[in-house]
Amino acid sequence: MFQWAKSCSYDDEQKCRFHSTTRSRLKKLAAEHLAAGSYEIRSNKAGIAASGEITLHHEQFYLQVGQFDLSPGHGILIRTCKGRKDFTGGPNHFVGLQLLDDIPALAASVRIITGVG
Template identity: 75%
Template sequence: MEIDMFDWKRSCSYDEQQKRRFHTTARSRLKKLAAELALPQGSFDLRSNRAGIAVCGEITLHHDRAYIQVGQFGLSSGHGILIRTCKGRKDYTGGVNHFVALGMLDDIPALAAAVRAITGVARDASCSSERRAA
């Protein structure tokens, strides 16, 4: 799957154009992630909170068993994707927070592997598709 690279580390603060591109691109990548994880339609929500002018806001994929949020909250560390387990789409606190690099949005299969490892989501689906391919 060929994906155009995006400058995830370019700040969205006080830059409306960059913020719009960041949200649009992140939503698109999270949709690709949902497809890569074989999440059934209706089993997840995709939300975008643009927040105020001085911050990036966040884009969230909230599945019945996984909460994945993209933002620029960890720019100094390079981390900007939060992954944790949850118990339904009303659970906003979930399990332990795990962070991975924003750049993983440019490698959806690797991001999906991280989500599977942390949450166990779609592990059965990926195993069955690997068996079919064999």
């Protein structure tokens, strides 16, 4: 299992693993629950003191993963949107990074929050 709570700040090796593992999990989520061509996955590594973020941007929602707050229940932002050019979207909803280890549970959270999937 990946150590989601291990900070990426000032640790380039951990940041690379964080981005690689997250992208892999988001690709799995998308492949299993979203129509091909209805989403894109982006990664922004940001500066040395931050984790950056990995985004799955669908036509009706986006999911952004980062070490925003390492307390339980945070790390994955889920927000509705109106197309892939909408970067502000609806209200913020957060779930814990550990859901990246349970793709069906993450998909269920996305479905509950957005109605998609």
